[in-house]
Amino acid sequence: MAEEVEPSPLTQSDTISPPPPPSYVEVKCTSSGNTRRFAAGTDAGFAVRLINRKLKKTMMVVSHIEAVKDxxxxxxxxxNSVLINFGNGWMLQTVTDSGKFNFLILSLNL
Incomplete structure (x- = not known):
């Protein structure tokens, strides 16, 4: 008769748990090519204002942020939306309001 062996309980070091989600979100600025990081829970309006402040000298204006995936x-x-990452393949990026703003610049240069 074979002797039954009881499996040993797993210790915390034996289990592999997934890494915690990052406590920030990344937004790619399409105008500058830079990626900006914002704390989890940041609203999109604040992020747009901060990015526009950094772009002040470039004459580009970010109108909003969107999540994109092929x-x-x-x-x-x-x-007032909270920035969140939608998961695999989704990326947050800025959208510039190039319509009216560029027309205004062209008009001033004439």
Whole structure:
């Protein structure tokens, strides 16, 4: 008769747990090419104002932030929306309001 062996309980060091999610979100600035990090829970309006302050000398204006993924419709963040990462393949990026602003610059240069 074979002797039954009871499995030993797993210790905390034996288990592998996934890393905790980052406590920040990254937003790629399409104008400058820089990636900015914001604390989790940051609202999109604050992020847009901060990015525009950094872009002040470039004459580009960020209108809003959106989440993009190949093959998917972009998801726009309103000014009071909390920035979140939607997961694998999704990226947050800025959108510039190039329509009226560029027209105004061209008009002033004529």
């Amino acid at each position: 093959g998917e419709e972009p998801i726009a963040f309103g000014p």
